[in-house]
Amino acid sequence: MNQQELIPHLFRSEFSRITAVLCKHFGIGHMEAAEDIASETFIAALETWPHKGIPENPTAWLYTVAKNKAHNYSNRKQLFTNKIAGQLKYLSASSVEPEIDLSAQHITDSQLQMLFAICHPAIPTEAQIGLALRILCGFGLEEIANAFLTNKETIKKRLARGKEKLQAENIAIELPAPPEISKRLETVLITLYLLFNEGYYSESNDNTLRKDLCLEAMRLTYLLIENPFTNQPAVNALLALMCFHASRFEARKDETGEMILYQEQDETLWDNALIAQGAYFLKEASQRSRISKYHLEANIAYWHTIKADTKEKWEHILQLYNNLLQIAYSPIAALNRTFALSKANGKAAAIEEAEKLQLTDNHYYYTLLGELYTGIDNERAKQYLRNALTLAKTNTDKQTIAKKLSDLTE
Amino acid sequence: MLIFRHQDGKEVASPEQIQVWMKQTMDWIGGIAAQNKYVLGNGLPFDDAKVVMTKDAKHVVTNGPFGDIKETIGGYIIVKADSVEEAVAFAKGCPVLQGEGNSVEVRKIAKGDGTH
Incomplete structure (x- = not known):
């Protein structure tokens, strides 16, 4: 790895490590200073490495510089405190700075x-x-x-x-x-x-940024799993949910960045290793546990890793949504539940239920109604999709709805 | 509160039929929850049910409550309804009502502040 690549690469991983350790060391009131010291450390690297070459152990180099800067900071802080405190001698005697531990x-x-x-x-x-x-x-x-x-x-x-x-x-x-x-x-x-x-x-x-956000969320969730006190069932369920969703990362956008809907995704692009990891964490989550909303969502996500459109799959998904709505209502869960209902119990039953929802400010609501009426009453379906199009805010959503509408008109 | 009264399913139906009823009940509850109107609920199994009564100033415990009435309380759910009519509309969808003689009782819950 050359210098141009190495520093940004190190920055992402080491900046957060140095900052966390320094925050812990100095206390919550010094977050700003901890960030500054970490930033200055990288500036020092950018200034020094081009002339002197990359040190043999770049991370150790960064830690040494960060420690020195941290010591200077605490000396200045100490000096300041002492002055304020009227140069009380015992203060400096008793306050031996503990070592900064970057293990x-x-x-x-x-x-x-x-x-x-x-x-x-x-x-x-x-x-x-x-x-x-x-x-x-x-x-x-x-x-x-x-x-x-x-x-x-x-x-x-x-x-x-x-x-x-x-x-x-x-x-x-x-x-x-x-x-x-x-x-x-x-x-x-x-x-x-x-x-x-x-x-x-x-x-x-x-x-890339979007993917990084997901990976970072997964890394932090994994931090909780590594510690026996925080390794709780809901944490495992959440990580399982993330793994199942992330498994479709490569399949859900085309080269131009446009969204590819689940049904149209190329499942050979799904990441089987992540699906297997998700299954592992879901099993861990289910061993000794009260069912959290993450358990239910992870189970729903699990069934979505099976592409085949079987009645069994949708019946499971429907029952999971039935349970999820009882403990954590959300409009999107209500709409997804109704979609699952149409797959498990038929469109007629789903239309009856959908009309009770009355989520009339939600474009997904009209998209769902449009889909349910497709093949039953296409004129009505179109009307609903046009309603959806008026309410949709993002370009992705507008494109998706417009495509459905044009499919119906053809 | 919607209180279901029905016969013990195990005595009148096959396990497969009970499965069907279970699914219908879950879908019914899911439908109420999808409208953000569900609060909580419980099924009340008939196994190990007991009745404690006072007879001649003594407590008498019997298996039950299967004495004179066939239809006993088999479960309840609590819903958020804006009116009695809305609660009745929910009740009408309850799969328990497929059985002749079964019923769903619609009751208000006392607010605990003296009003109802």
Whole structure:
């Protein structure tokens, strides 16, 4: 790997490791400083390596520089504190700075603890996702703005407010105590679930970025599985869900970046290794457990890894949606359930149920009605699809609906 | 609250028929949940059912409640309905009603603040 490739590659992985360890070391109030030290470390590499060549062990080089910069920072901080405290002598005597530990184990521990600190219910979910991307995944502001389809300034403010709030609340960087862990884990899982969805369903054209978001969400979820305290069934279920979805990553867009619908995907492009991993985590999740919404969604995703359109498959999916809606209603689940109903019990039954939903501000609702009426009353189907087209917001959705409409007209 | 009264399925139907009823019930509940109107529910199996009564100032425990009535409570669900009419409309879809003599009772739940 040459220099041009090596530094960005190292940046992605090492920036987040250094930042997490330094946050843990200095405390939640010093997130900004931790980021700065990590950034300055990479600037030093960019300045030094072109002249002196790439060091034998680039990571170790980065860690040494980061440690030195961190020591300078804590000396300045100490000096400042001492001055404020009226140069109290005992302070400097008693405060021997503990060593900054950049061992693999400590990096993992720090990242896991930071994950809990960042996914704290004190700050809004959007800020949690943004901070996770910055601090735990080493994404730049530009990339985060891209993923959220907004501008850099908005993200900058959002992250700054999040950090201030975490500091004001004096959130500890530690694993929550066992009685609290399940409750806090719920918030963490929601954030990781949304982070993954951000990548999977994002309208951003940057395919690499979208894939990176998904992979990072999976990596962070795996951090939770590696630790015995956080290796809980719902975590395994969530990772299974992510694996099943991610298995279709290569099959769901064509060369021009246009969405390929599930039914039209080339299943030879599905990633069987990821499907197998998903099945493994789903099995782990199901061993000793209360059924979470992630279990049900992972099971639904599992059935979607089987392409054949059997009645058995749709009956399973229907019952899973029936259960999912009982514990976690969402309009999209209600619509998907009705689609499964049409496959399992026939279109007539599904139309009757669909008409009760009355999700009249949702273009997926009209798309579904359009599909259900196709072949039964094509004029009505077209009318519904035209309604859907008026309500659709994204280009992908508009293209999909327009295609269905033109198929009907032919 | 929708309370189902019916005979013990195991005494009147084959396991296959019970499977069919189960699916119909799940689909019925799923349909209510898809409208975001479902709160919770429970099936009440007839196995090990007991009745505790007071007779001559003493507690008497019997197997039951299968004495005089054939149709006993087999389960219930709680729904969010805007009106009694809406709750009745949900009840009409209940698969239990396929059996002659079975019933679904529609009841309000006391709010716990003195009003109903």
